[in-house]
Structures are given as C-alpha cells and as structure tokens.
Amino acid sequence: MAEENPDGVVIGLEIHVQLNKLNSKMFCACSTDYHNSEPNSNTCPVCLGLPGSLPVINEKAVESAMKVGLALNCDIVEQTQFHRKNYFYPDLPKGFQITQYDYPIANDGKIAIESDEGEHVVRIKRAHMEEDPGRMMHIGNIEKSKGTLIDYNRSGMALLEIVTEPDIRNPKEARRFLDKLRNIIEYLEVFDSNLEGAMRVDANISLQGGSRTEVKNISSHKGAERALLYEIMRQKNIMRRGGEVIMETRHFDEEKGCTVGLRSKEAEHDYRYFPEPDLTPIRVADRVPKVTKTLPELPDAKRERFLSQYGMTEMHAKALTSDIRVSEFFEEIAKEVDPKTSASWVADVLKGELNYRELTVDAFKVEDMISIIQMVTQDKITEKSAVEVIRQILDYGGKPDEIVRENGLLKVEEDVVSKAVTETIQENEQAVNDYFAGKEKSLNYLVGQVMKKTRGRADAKEVRELLVDELNN
Known part of the structure; x- marks a missing residue:
C-alpha cells in the first residue's frame, strides 16, 4: 500500500534520555537522587562549573549508553570523544555543555513501529552522550514570567540524546515511536521514566519542503503529538495565506495547547564545538562483547x-x-x-x-x-x-x-438463580411476548431483571441460557 503524506510532513525527533539509574552524575560524584532534595543542594564545584574543577567520566554511564545503542540496533564506534558545545544560557553554569560531536557513541540504528499502513522503520541517526543542564522554573508562564528560578541539582546528570532521521510522517507515528523507544529503554533498566525530566523531546517539523521549526523540551508523548498537530496547522495556515514559515525554535504551552516562538534557530557553527581538553578519548569497541552479554530480553x-x-x-x-x-x-x-x-x-x-x-x-x-x-x-x-x-x-x-x-459478592446457588429466572418470566409478560415476537432486546431486559434479583451475583451468560431454556420449554 502506498504511503500517504499529502502535506509533505517531515518529522525528526531528538530525545534526551536521562540515565538516572546510576549512583553518581556524568562527570562528578554527586548523587543522582536529587528529586526530593532542596534546590541547589545536590551540587559540587564540577557540576556548578566552578574555576579549577575537573570532570571525571562515569564509566557506568558509558556502558549504559552502549546498552541503549545496541538495543536500538546501532553500530558502536571504535572510539568516542567529548566536545564543548559553547552557548550561554542561565541553566548552564559553565557557559558550555560537555557533549559528543563528530564521534557519538552510537550510529545508524533503527526502530520498527506500527503505522496505519503496516510496519514502518524509523532510522536512528546517532546517539550521543552529554550532561544535563540545570532546571529553570518560570514564575508564571514562559511568555509573561515575572521571574525565573534556577535549580542546579539536575546539572551534570548523564544524558543520552537519540536523534532520528526525518522518517516520521505524522504526529501519531511520532507518539508511537516515543512509546516504543521508552518501552525498549525501560527494559534495559538504565532509567526511570516516572521521574520528572527523565525523557524530554525536541521535535523538528517541516511541510512541503518549507523551513524547519523545532519545538523544544516537550515533557510527554501526548504533548509531542499535540505540539506537532498544532505546528502542522500553524504552518499550513501561514502557507495558505502566502506567507513563509521561518526557521525558529518554539516552545509548546501544555495548558494552551499551542506553540510560541522563542528565538531564531541556531546553526551548528554557532556552537563553536571543540574537543574537551580535560577529557581524553575513550575506546569503547572492545567493551561491546561485555555489554552485549548484559542485554535483557527486549x-x-x-x-x-x-x-x-x-x-x-x-x-x-x-x-x-x-x-x-x-x-x-x-x-x-x-x-x-x-x-x-x-x-x-x-x-x-x-x-x-x-x-x-x-x-x-x-x-x-x-x-x-x-x-x-x-x-x-x-x-x-x-x-x-x-x-x-x-x-x-x-x-x-x-x-x-x-x-x-x-459486600456479599459470593456467587448465588443454582437453585436461587433458577427461582429468579422463573419469577422474572412470570412478572414481565410484555417482555416475554416481545421475545416471542422476535425482539432480541427483550431478552437482554429479562437478563437484567434476573441480575437485579440476584444483586449481580449470578453469571450473566448462565442466566441467559436458563431464560432461553425455560422460555422455549
């Protein structure tokens, strides 16, 4: 069957998965159990980016990332390396993020999902490791905030960013993909999806070859579907009026069910990537046999x-x-x-x-x-x-x-049910006549009356059989 996509919808997803089933953060010894801590209490000089502090790689985080890559049918690279991604944002205390650039830990994977036309394969372009920034809490909504509070407890948590190819053709497929991805990663026991911020989605979407917009930090799969549905409608309306969709980053307002513009979309060169000087490259290919043995039944x-x-x-x-x-x-x-x-x-x-x-x-x-x-x-x-x-x-x-x-829910004795059936037939002459006149609904009515007499403790199927047997004899 031909795949239908009349609007030329092209969707790619970037999913940030927090590897939160670790004892410590990505580059320091701070605990990953921060959700019930006082704001900014679960921090240290490393995850706060203080001068002179040096990162140390969490080996277990690397192996957790490899498990995810293997489960997504990816190729694990021979050697991976961390880079600095430079940008200023208040929740990023160092002024840069430690991430992976041209040597991601995993490449070229795939996930098969069910679509309306049958099985559909979504390709995984890459999966790379990075650290989580802090958490910003706006006082009011993001458009009219009276102020913003920042909690750095989350800063430095190990993240795995999974990037798909633009193979998704509608919001429903996006949600199915996210459901399948979460299901796979939960089986690996490398993250707890019930924790706030454990999985966040950036959705990229364009129509009919138009400019791409990115909707950032969507917190739920349902929210991703709703955000994409809104963006398709918004972009179609702009094109219908002869306008041009601009390339930008947008925010999805869960309460209003709409997206709002945040800023123009950054290009890759804006981040000025360069190798992280405080971390040496890591050989990971020789760990694949060991990690493969730890994979569960998926x-x-x-x-x-x-x-x-x-x-x-x-x-x-x-x-x-x-x-x-x-x-x-x-x-x-x-x-x-x-x-x-x-x-x-x-x-x-x-x-x-x-x-x-x-x-x-x-x-x-x-x-x-x-x-x-x-x-x-x-x-x-x-x-x-x-x-x-x-x-x-x-x-x-x-x-x-x-x-x-x-609650008196024990099943009644058979003779009690038989007595209730007899009484129901005797008390409902019109319904009995309707039954013999071929009106099937009358039998349902009689069953209901018996169930009422037995206070729901009779088996409805048995009651129906007893009624038919008695009526026809």
Missing part, C-alpha cells in the same frame, strides 16, 4: 515468546509487553493460573482500570490478582463481581476475600 523478543510459550493472542502479547513491569507481573500470575486466562484479566481488565486511574501496575499486588482469578475459575464469584473487587482494591484498598465477604 520487548519484541518477549512478545514473540509470549505468543509461542503461552498461546495468547497478538493483542494480548502486545499489551503485556508494552511495559516491563506489566510483563513481569503477568508472568508471576501465569505460574499459578492458566496463562490465557491470566493474559485476559491483566491485559483487558486490570490495565484498563489502572489506566483510568492513571496508576501503574505497582499499585496492585500479584497475590491479590491470583486470588481474584482463582475465585472466578473456581466458580466462587462472577466476572462482574471480580471487576468490582479490583475496583474496590484500587480505590479503597483491602484484601480480595474480605471484599467478597463484606
């Missing part, structure tokens, strides 16, 4: 294993492997309960309830999920009651057996 491989090992559907396999914590949660349950049944309850029911509440799977205990599924398979409670138990635990806490007992 999402695509795990999905294929789930399909073959557990015999589940493709949809369930994708849902369960889209988050490493969910996949581990499922496999613990599958040790005790039929895997296909477990897959359905975790992927279809539990994930839906968690997403509705914006919770992660860590909010639910494995043993509680096993208990609930077992009560259903042992015919002690109905599926409807099981869903109610899950909701009660998420909203109020408690143990499954206590919730079932206190």
Whole structure:
C-alpha cells in the first residue's frame, strides 16, 4: 500500500534520555537522587562549573549508553570523544555543555513501529552522550514570567540524546515511536521514566519542503503529538495565506495547547564545538562483547515468546509487553493460573482500570490478582463481581476475600438463580411476548431483571441460557 503524506510532513525527533539509574552524575560524584532534595543542594564545584574543577567520566554511564545503542540496533564506534558545545544560557553554569560531536557513541540504528499502513522503520541517526543542564522554573508562564528560578541539582546528570532521521510522517507515528523507544529503554533498566525530566523531546517539523521549526523540551508523548498537530496547522495556515514559515525554535504551552516562538534557530557553527581538553578519548569497541552479554530480553523478543510459550493472542502479547513491569507481573500470575486466562484479566481488565486511574501496575499486588482469578475459575464469584473487587482494591484498598465477604459478592446457588429466572418470566409478560415476537432486546431486559434479583451475583451468560431454556420449554 502506498504511503500517504499529502502535506509533505517531515518529522525528526531528538530525545534526551536521562540515565538516572546510576549512583553518581556524568562527570562528578554527586548523587543522582536529587528529586526530593532542596534546590541547589545536590551540587559540587564540577557540576556548578566552578574555576579549577575537573570532570571525571562515569564509566557506568558509558556502558549504559552502549546498552541503549545496541538495543536500538546501532553500530558502536571504535572510539568516542567529548566536545564543548559553547552557548550561554542561565541553566548552564559553565557557559558550555560537555557533549559528543563528530564521534557519538552510537550510529545508524533503527526502530520498527506500527503505522496505519503496516510496519514502518524509523532510522536512528546517532546517539550521543552529554550532561544535563540545570532546571529553570518560570514564575508564571514562559511568555509573561515575572521571574525565573534556577535549580542546579539536575546539572551534570548523564544524558543520552537519540536523534532520528526525518522518517516520521505524522504526529501519531511520532507518539508511537516515543512509546516504543521508552518501552525498549525501560527494559534495559538504565532509567526511570516516572521521574520528572527523565525523557524530554525536541521535535523538528517541516511541510512541503518549507523551513524547519523545532519545538523544544516537550515533557510527554501526548504533548509531542499535540505540539506537532498544532505546528502542522500553524504552518499550513501561514502557507495558505502566502506567507513563509521561518526557521525558529518554539516552545509548546501544555495548558494552551499551542506553540510560541522563542528565538531564531541556531546553526551548528554557532556552537563553536571543540574537543574537551580535560577529557581524553575513550575506546569503547572492545567493551561491546561485555555489554552485549548484559542485554535483557527486549520487548519484541518477549512478545514473540509470549505468543509461542503461552498461546495468547497478538493483542494480548502486545499489551503485556508494552511495559516491563506489566510483563513481569503477568508472568508471576501465569505460574499459578492458566496463562490465557491470566493474559485476559491483566491485559483487558486490570490495565484498563489502572489506566483510568492513571496508576501503574505497582499499585496492585500479584497475590491479590491470583486470588481474584482463582475465585472466578473456581466458580466462587462472577466476572462482574471480580471487576468490582479490583475496583474496590484500587480505590479503597483491602484484601480480595474480605471484599467478597463484606459486600456479599459470593456467587448465588443454582437453585436461587433458577427461582429468579422463573419469577422474572412470570412478572414481565410484555417482555416475554416481545421475545416471542422476535425482539432480541427483550431478552437482554429479562437478563437484567434476573441480575437485579440476584444483586449481580449470578453469571450473566448462565442466566441467559436458563431464560432461553425455560422460555422455549
């Protein structure tokens, strides 16, 4: 099928991934656990850029970056080198950033994502290491700020910037790519995506060969999709009026859902790159065999294993492997309960309830999920009651057996259901007549009346079968 892109949309992404599962920052001994610290308390002369301080490379950060590069199907360079990227910005205390320029640690990778036309490959141009700047907090919004506060606790954190080729054709693909990338990196256990600033996106976009704009520091995948949708609309409107899109850097206002101009886009020569004189080049190619051995089973491989090992559907396999914590949660349950049944309850029911509440799977205990599924398979409670138990635990806490007992959710005896079916038929003459007249909705109504009599503790499928059997005899 031909790929449709009538507006000539070209999107490339630069994703800054904070390697925050380290004991220390990129070039100093300061702790990476700064999120709950007082502003500017988690710093030292090195990450504050004070005169006379010298950087020392974090070896574990280098190996973490290599793991990401290998997982993204990149080539690891023979030798990498750090450069100084010179620019002045208040959150950059040294007046330059230590980064990698013409010797990035990884090149030429790829990620396959699902598009509306099938599988689509997004090429990875490069992945290079650098240090994170500080964090600026505007008093008010960025356009009308009354002042700006700067916290340097984040300054010097190890970053890996992943740069794609301009292979993305619409905002939906951009979001799918970001979801897939985060999924892969979470499996590597080199960063915690739940921490603020752990993954930030710069999105470059142009239409029909026009000038490129860059939207900086987008903090969420949904935000990246919204920012790109707005930019497509904005650029199309400019072109429709005969105007020219200028090359610039823009900011995405999450609250207003729009982008605002910040400054003209810098060219590469504006940064005056030169080799970092205080750091020697690093040979990394000879470390590849060692790092390769540490790579875990990645999402695509795990999905294929789930399909073959557990015999589940493709949809369930994708849902369960889209988050490493969910996949581990499922496999613990599958040790005790039929895997296909477990897959359905975790992927279809539990994930839906968690997403509705914006919770992660860590909010639910494995043993509680096993208990609930077992009560259903042992015919002690109905599926409807099981869903109610899950909701009660998420909203109020408690143990499954206590919730079932206190709320009277144990499944009613068969003779009670049969009696309720008989009474319902006798009390609803019009609905019975409608059923015999071929009106299918009347049967749903009768099922509902039986469920009401049994307070939802009967199995709806069994009730339907009993009603049909009694009505037709």
